[in-house]
């Protein structure tokens with residue numbers, strides 16, 4: 001008897017499934033606002049110039065393909081922690097950060113979740129409502145129980161700060177609070193500096209452990225330092241914490257699967273022990289990480305000229321998305337006679353806008369206008385060009401009728 005006969009069909013991924021449907025659409029008006037991947041004004045994928053230059057250097061150098069150590073490329077681990085915390089940060093100087101190169105943001109989050117399950121079996125994870133769709137899958141598969149904290153307020157299309165704080169306060173002491181470092185996905189709504197201070201207060205009061213997910217450093221505002229504000233605030237306040245990093249967006253290395261998990265510990269000795277246990281978890285999971293993306297990051301950040309050019313390209317990408325936000329806001333405000341306040345399109349940060357559209361409306365946008373977006377009403381502005389803003393505005397307004 002066939003053993004696999006009984007295997008049922010898995011549902012399409014809420015985010016990546018949208019791109020599959022987009023590819024199947026033959027209408028040339030079609031617009032993919034689903035996946036969070038940067039596109040140029042011509043709606044083409046973008047390989048950064050600094051990546052091409054770094055790869056040319058690497059090819060000329062003729063490097064080998066030997067296995068990396070379990071923890072990854074040392075040069076990468078050094079620069080990734082320095083980028084995140086700042087090279088002059090005391091946690092770096094005192095050697096208190098355990099950094100492991102991960103399989104991009106997802107793999108880094110998964111390794112951290114495995115660590116939490118192994119060493120804090122009774123702890124819960126607290127995730128924002130809504131959050132990036134894969135967070136729940138990652139904690140479920142790592143067998144880390146989770147619950148949600150309120151985050152998005154549909155009435156104000158803003159942050160439900162009081163609800164967030166109340167839910168974090170109500171959770172069992174010592175929970176792991178998953179926080180988006182910048183450019184919250186899918187809402188595009190970030191706490192203000194004052195609100196981050198209060199969030200730190202309640203986390204401190206409850207002995208919770210901050211767990212940052214930083215997938216957009218430098219890509220959200222265009223500044224690496226500005227986008228690391230929340231992480232550096234918590235470090236300054238003396239927290240032990242975890243931070244998952246990704247270079248998918250800010251360096252456009254999506255398919256290279258390059259990221260890291262960083263654990264800030266209270267002593268360098270603890271850091272050494274934590275790093276050894278992360279390695280022990282990584283070994284049976286994937287043994288050791290891919291070298292190419294790690295070398296690109298190390299080469300770009302390690303060379304002052306390339307590093308500066310990278311910062312300029314990040315500002316360009318962030319700038320294009322800001323221009324698209326502005327144009328979409330103008331088109332919506334001009335065309336919509338309902339008096340609806342569209343200013344949330346301008347207030348949100350990063351590559352997404354959380355429109356508040358219901359599933360029926362997003363289905364209508366797809367069926368009638370061939371516009372593809374996730375069912376939660378999130379649109380990726382990175383997939384939108386200035387020339388297509390009017391078309392999108394017409395479709396959004398039409399979806400309310």
Ligand SMILES: Cc1ncc(COP(=O)(O)O)c(CNOCC(=O)O)c1O
Pocket residue numbers: 015034035036037103104105106107132180185213215245246247248254259
């Ligand atoms: C918050 C967050 N964490 C982590 C990640 C992990 O990305 P990666 O594994 O590519 O580093 C992502 C990437 N999102 O994917 C695009 C989308 O939402 O459409 C992310 O948004």
